[in-house]
Amino acid sequence: MANQWIEACRADDIEAEDVIRFDHGGRTYAIYRSPDDAFFATDGLCTHEEAHLADGLVMDNIIECPKHNGRFDYRTGEAKGAPVCVNLATYPVKVEAGKVMIQIAG
Amino acid sequence: MDRGLVIVGAGECGGRAALGLRDLGHKGAITLVGEERHPPYERPPLSKDALSGADEPGPKLVAETKVYEERQIRFIAGAQASAIDRKERMVWLADGTRLAYDKLLLTTGARPRRLAIPGAESDRCVYLRAFEEAMRLRHEFRPGRKIAIVGGGFIGLELAASATKRGAAVTVLEALPRILSRGVPGEIADIVAARHRAAGVELICGSGIAGLKGADGAIQVTLADGRSIGADLAVIGVGAVPETRLGEAAGLAIDNGIAVDERLATSDPDIFAAGDCCSFPLAIYGGRRVRLESWRNALDQGALAARNMLGAAEPISAVPWFWSDQFDLTLQVAGLADMGRHVVRRDIGDGGCIQFHLDDDGVLMAASGIAKGAAVARDIRVAEMLIARKARPDTVHLADPGHKLKSMLVEPR
Secondary structure (H helix, E strand, C coil), X not given: CCEEEEEEEEHHHCCCCEEEEEEECCEEEEEEECCXXXXXXXXXXXXXXXXXXXXXXXXXXXXXXXXXXXXXXXXXXXXXXXXXXXXCCEECEEEECCEEEEEEEC | CCCCEEEECCCHHHHHHHHHHHHCCCCCCEEEECCCCCCCECCHHHHCHHHHCCXXXXXXXXXXXXXXXXXXXXXXXCCCEEEEXXXXXXXXXXXXXXXXXXXXXECCCEEECCCCCCCCCCCCEEECCCHHHHHHHHHHCCCCCEEEEECCCHHHHHHHHHHHHCCCEEEEEECCCCCCCCCCCHHHHHHHHHHHHHCCCEEEECCCEEEEEEECCEEEEEECCCCEEEECEEEECCCEEECCHHHHHCCCCECCCXXXXXXXXXXXXXXXXXXXXEEEXXXXXXXXXXXXXXXXXXXXXXXXXXXXXXCCCCCCCCCCEEEEEECCEEEEEEECHHHCCEEEEEEEXXXXXXXXXXXXXXXXXXXXEEEECCCCHHHHHHHHHHHHCCCCCCHHHHHCCCCCHHHHHCCCC
């Protein structure tokens, strides 16, 4: 199936250096706004144990899982050390007319 | 260094240390010795998801067996270390194997405290530490079964929640007047107790166990006040004792665990200890000596021990942190609540709350939170950072759920 762009939220729904949860098509995503106002998207669940990353703390470019403090760079999905060792999937993001769009498999 | 590095104890802490040594670029021999047949695995799920999940799980490994092979870490499973010869710098295993070391790390963990009362030796009276014990409980926790849990601490209550989820009828027996009296404020313990009662768990507090009597595949628990509770199985969760026997026999200093300094070194500079088995001075509390039985501590100290075995001489800087999941509730605590003299309460809605524990000078010492799901996680994490900085947060802001706690990390004091 072709990839498609879908609206996840409005840009001003997310504060700088923060994250919100976005559910679509039976999957859950995390949408981030970095301290320098760039937007990013990853899978919404931690790769260690099932926990919504949107409940976690964003510090600079790192999202920390709310359950066991696994850390990822949300720009690349890279796992940043114990207890996480599996990277997060990331998704392309663009902002159009104040809307945050993410590209996912159609 | 050419004799090698030896780690005795293959739990989370030992496993993280072994992997950490390679991450740090150590090229020499690393040997990891464990009593269990599994490579290091995470214990927290044993009282939670491993029991209540739909499918029977395997142990949740810190790393697959092949990772130890690939990284040339010699893992010796099912082995008991029987003695340390400090003069020769040698560890003896029970089968006669000798392992020479330059540096030795003891990550021997803790073992369940045994009930020293008549009848406790019954095969209907069980403990939880290892994966196989969890799988036995998983089989025992089923509809129609009655489970008596002795001890209203974290293990006992997590087991009560898991057994209830699996359809068993559960009674929790706590000798003290309330559950979770070690380290958890009364208000939060009350929220936990109410959640258990709402799920049908019977909580009996304020009476110790006088005796146990197993017969015909069942067990009878007699309380000090004369009451008697019949069950199919009694699970004992009355705390843990540090596994110090190896270190003690070798003459290492012991003080509620193998005593280590702020760098995790024991009284022998070539031997380190880390995790549940050791007591250490906590710098953020003026060097107060503590021993922590928590997963995060095991993980952090495993990594720190690896750095210090290679000469980093880095002091312990972590703030204690632990969590517990029971039913839909998650409790998280940063710091040690008993360091506080004053409480500031933040209501976070939907029955959840956070208590901030401050000393007489207004310095944040600890924060205890409980709520459904992960609703306290961000604030407890921020609190942990404030505790590490010895911050004196504005108490009006602390109490105000509309004030973003994270903003305090950048506010001037």
